[in-house]
Amino acid sequence: MSTSNTTTTTTTTVYAARKIITMNAMQPHATHVAVRDGRVLAVGSLADMQAWGDFTLDERFAAKVLMPGLVEGHCHLKEGSMWDWTYLGWFDRRDPAGKVWSGLRSMDEVVSRLGEVAAKMTADGVPDTEPLVAWGFDPIYFGGERMTVAHVDRASATRPIVIGHANGHLMNVNSAMLRIAGITRDNEVEGVVKFADGANEGEPTGELQEPAAMFLVLRKIGNAGLLAPMTEAGVRSFARLACLQGVTTATDLVNKLTPEDCGVLEKTTGDDGFAVRILPAFQAFHGTHGAAQGAEHVKSLMPRNTDRLRYGLVKMMLDGSIQGFSARLRWPGHFNGAPNGIWVTAPAQYEADFEIYHRAGLTIHTHTNGDEASEVAIDAIGRVLTRAPRPDHRHTLQHGQMIDAPLFRRMAALGLCANLFANHIWYWGDQHYEMTMGPDRANRLDACGSALAAGVPLAIHSDAPVTPLGPMFTAWCAVNRITPKGRLLGESERITVAQALRAITLGAAWTLKLDGEIGSIECGKRADFCVLEDDPLEMDPMALKDARIWGTVLSGRVFEAQRG
Amino acid sequence: MANAKKRLPLTVIGGFLGAGKTTLLNRWLREANGLRMAVLVNDFGALNIDADLIAATHGDTTALTNGCVCCQIGDDLGRALVEVIEAQTPFDAVVIEASGVSDPWRIAQIGMAAPELSLEGVVVLVDTSAVAQQANDPLLADTLARQVKSADLVVINKVDLVDAETLAGAKAWVETTAPGTPCIETIESAVPLALLSGVSHAEAAPHVCGPGCHGDHHPHDHASPDHGALFQTWSAQPGAVIPAATLRAWLRAVPPGVLRLKGVLRTGPDEWSEVQFAGRHGSLRKASLPAGDAHAGVVAIGLRGRLPESALGEFFSP
Numbered sequence: 001m002s003t004s005n006t007t008t009t010t011t012t013t014v015y016a017a018r019k020i021i022t023m024n025a026m027q028p029h030a031t032h033v034a035v036r037d038g039r040v041l042a043v044g045s046l047a048d049m050q051a052w053g054d055f056t057l058d059e060r061f062a063a064k065v066l067m068p069g070l071v072e073g074h075c076h077l078k079e080g081s082m083w084d085w086t087y088l089g090w091f092d093r094r095d096p097a098g099k100v101w102s103g104l105r106s107m108d109e110v111v112s113r114l115g116e117v118a119a120k121m122t123a124d125g126v127p128d129t130e131p132l133v134a135w136g137f138d139p140i141y142f143g144g145e146r147m148t149v150a151h152v153d154r155a156s157a158t159r160p161i162v163i164g165h166a167n168g169h170l171m172n173v174n175s176a177m178l179r180i181a182g183i184t185r186d187n188e189v190e191g192v193v194k195f196a197d198g199a200n201e202g203e204p205t206g207e208l209q210e211p212a213a214m215f216l217v218l219r220k221i222g223n224a225g226l227l228a229p230m231t232e233a234g235v236r237s238f239a240r241l242a243c244l245q246g247v248t249t250a251t252d253l254v255n256k257l258t259p260e261d262c263g264v265l266e267k268t269t270g271d272d273g274f275a276v277r278i279l280p281a282f283q284a285f286h287g288t289h290g291a292a293q294g295a296e297h298v299k300s301l302m303p304r305n306t307d308r309l310r311y312g313l314v315k316m317m318l319d320g321s322i323q324g325f326s327a328r329l330r331w332p333g334h335f336n337g338a339p340n341g342i343w344v345t346a347p348a349q350y351e352a353d354f355e356i357y358h359r360a361g362l363t364i365h366t367h368t369n370g371d372e373a374s375e376v377a378i379d380a381i382g383r384v385l386t387r388a389p390r391p392d393h394r395h396t397l398q399h400g401q402m403i404d405a406p407l408f409r410r411m412a413a414l415g416l417c418a419n420l421f422a423n424h425i426w427y428w429g430d431q432h433y434e435m436t437m438g439p440d441r442a443n444r445l446d447a448c449g450s451a452l453a454a455g456v457p458l459a460i461h462s463d464a465p466v467t468p469l470g471p472m473f474t475a476w477c478a479v480n481r482i483t484p485k486g487r488l489l490g491e492s493e494r495i496t497v498a499q500a501l502r503a504i505t506l507g508a509a510w511t512l513k514l515d516g517e518i519g520s521i522e523c524g525k526r527a528d529f530c531v532l533e534d535d536p537l538e539m540d541p542m543a544l545k546d547a548r549i550w551g552t553v554l555s556g557r558v559f560e561a562q563r564g
Numbered sequence: 565m566a567n568a569k570k571r572l573p574l575t576v577i578g579g580f581l582g583a584g585k586t587t588l589l590n591r592w593l594r595e596a597n598g599l600r601m602a603v604l605v606n607d608f609g610a611l612n613i614d615a616d617l618i619a620a621t622h623g624d625t626t627a628l629t630n631g632c633v634c635c636q637i638g639d640d641l642g643r644a645l646v647e648v649i650e651a652q653t654p655f656d657a658v659v660i661e662a663s664g665v666s667d668p669w670r671i672a673q674i675g676m677a678a679p680e681l682s683l684e685g686v687v688v689l690v691d692t693s694a695v696a697q698q699a700n701d702p703l704l705a706d707t708l709a710r711q712v713k714s715a716d717l718v719v720i721n722k723v724d725l726v727d728a729e730t731l732a733g734a735k736a737w738v739e740t741t742a743p744g745t746p747c748i749e750t751i752e753s754a755v756p757l758a759l760l761s762g763v764s765h766a767e768a769a770p771h772v773c774g775p776g777c778h779g780d781h782h783p784h785d786h787a788s789p790d791h792g793a794l795f796q797t798w799s800a801q802p803g804a805v806i807p808a809a810t811l812r813a814w815l816r817a818v819p820p821g822v823l824r825l826k827g828v829l830r831t832g833p834d835e836w837s838e839v840q841f842a843g844r845h846g847s848l849r850k851a852s853l854p855a856g857d858a859h860a861g862v863v864a865i866g867l868r869g870r871l872p873e874s875a876l877g878e879f880f881s882p
Binding site for chain 1: 704
């Protein structure tokens, strides 16, 4: 992206726009916005701008639509560094340079992309021992065909190849990698899949399931994928992706905040050319600190906050994932009869730790996918709030995919916010309908309509890199509730475009306690804009995901998105 | 054993919050008695190591004056384990503390996966004073059951806190949940270190010296006073070939009472295999030819009075 027109403290710039969608209900639309010191000075007509005296009129957005900068309340900076590896997903996906990688619709297409990348690595002089790492592979769409070494060896028989599946639980490797990892027919780990018949009966297929089997490979190649350490280059890539999607504020919703992590965050966000505001959430589970020390650690970092880096959030985690059958579900459990999932944190431990962070004055975002986990969180938070009332805490349930109306009403009563995983409706909606939870509960998956009806402050999210960063797409999911197979999941849970736009701006800002600063365009707030070619309020709602984004303005700095 | 490089025995400690895992680890670290142990824990803060026992702390690792090392797992067990495997000064044993809600068997699988490790077993502690309530809590029942089902040895802990009826109830729950799994009753997690060193190296000790023994004993094993009282061993040197498939089938249904079994056996005319079994988990790996048939053989260990010697004899030396 390009940086230009850095504001100085003495000038006022007025941007003319085709339309400004302010998200301020008291003044929904405008044509001009005045910016001074990186903040919004005035909103209205050109005439309204005169009151503040001299200004520079900037007409570069005269034919465009301005919205508040979009706010992604649940994503991970890893979305940026995933692109260090080869993308193999079924859906089209845009990389940080703006290039769209087409979705791969058959095993042959997957093998052919791997072959191209392997050949290029060799042509570029990358040593043969250097592994080709790929991500996002999702054979769920390939009608039961399983990938084996026979496929992957066609891409390269000599360079080790490691393919991570989209669900994070499986990987496929080629024969070269099997040799390096020492995986043979004699390996007895449950997750090492072997050919059941044929000429290679008993030999490993190259598919490795779950951590123990994957450990054999990861220990040889270092931790690729989600466990790779955060790098400056990866964080800068994330900022480029954010700009492409109109995002000016994003969370990194689980971060250990080690001195190294903080160093990377502070270095990257310290650069005026860095296009996004980052809120890292401290990992308060499986962590390096007890709760009391963790709270102390977060509070000790907060004095270092800047405009573009805000420490202070806390992340906790109760259960696993629905499509991985590791979420905690209430009756009637999994539709396909799979046993209930797992606790990542024991309920009693969650309540005790939550209370410590809560009493320290911090805002806690809790991962709860299944409805039993959500209920456990609501029960625990209810007791904590009774013992230690705290007005305006903004504690938020993240994902909350199976929350029903009664639970939403309890959340409203406790002042809890919901950040629902609306992208699931598209990416796994059919699997939820057919396999994990069945029709009734799939029809209220990520029940945005129920949340708003109950008066729960609502945000919606991508959980990037689990699904791609793109709040406009997330809004489209919540508005249309369509699946790839053409199902409409829960007609009445759909929300309007205006409600969805609020969820990706002011709604998300509320859950981050930043609604006084961002999320709408009005006097006193940060001059954060999402600059669009199209008007999302005038488009066919079914086309919302295709709204063209030109770039962003972050605290008055203009960033044009880089296109591939 | 046949392999030149000795495998690092891995023990996984499981059990719900409050069952006594940390107490057990503290005890073992204090009583290590020359055994160089690497202990991987979830929560550093919970370990209560005497200050005069700490040699140095660096980041996620604490080195003790007795040679043991504690490492914090964080959320990357693999990385912690590789550090232990690749340590400059090799360890004698590695112990992993599973988190209070995790399934220790999933961790144990990593021990079976890595060629440098051999799984000693999964020890799961049960809080006798709380298990009835926990097992009746619909939020926790399946987690508790999953843990006990993955145990090779169940430690029924805190028996001093309960009356006879509660103890009987706890034992009945364990037996119903994981039938046939060996159990011992303890107070304050007083599980003898012999369980680690004794079982691991039992075949090396003189009074139980089996044919698989190769002589590089740890001298302190012999001194372990509670070893003989607690454990019983059995050994054999099968003359005949036992095909790998037959052995694998037997390993899937080992007679109850065998805590641990280890050996090198002839599985084909020119094929040798290393057999390992801990509680309920058996494995077979190809081994290089031992130096003479004299080194082949198998040794089994069980709690005293619980070892099914006749069943073992029927299979290995009919």
